[in-house]
Amino acid sequence: MSGSAFWALQVAVRSRLIADQTLMAKVKGIFDAVPDNQTFPYVTIGDVTSVPNRTLDKFGEECTITLHIWSRYNGFKEAAEILNDLNRLLADEFFSVSGWQVEGCYYDFSETLRDPDGITRHIPVRYRVKLTKE
DSSP states (O other), X not given: OOOOSHHHHHHHHHHHHHTOHHHHTTOSOEESSOOTTOOSSEEEEEEEEEEXXXXXXXXXXXEEEEEEEEEOSSSSHHHHHHHHHHHHHHTTOOOOBTTEEEXXXXXXXXXXXXXXXXXXXXXXXXXXXXXXXX
8 A cells, every 4th residue: 555645634624624604704714834924813734644544454544634723813712613613524524535435533632822922822623534545
């Protein structure tokens, strides 16, 4: 087996998020690389990890994908509402990942962080995704 679900998973998650009108009404974009002077709030796609998840007859991976919610709202309300939308779209959902069968996507953790600038609020959120190669 060659290859990894890394890129296909990232593309699938981003596509799923940008297709949702409710989420996109709240954010100014979903990014892999944030453009200069990007307005808030937005979501970035962060680290993806992978470990083999093989059975006797199939190759699989268990991946984690971390999304980052960025906000300059005074408090965490705005970022928390965006987190709710991410969970609605990804947690315990099955979605299409090119070349892979998604066996499950699970909410793993999130936490609230205040950036050193004293203005920016940040919530990293991680999902665990089990996949098998089609």
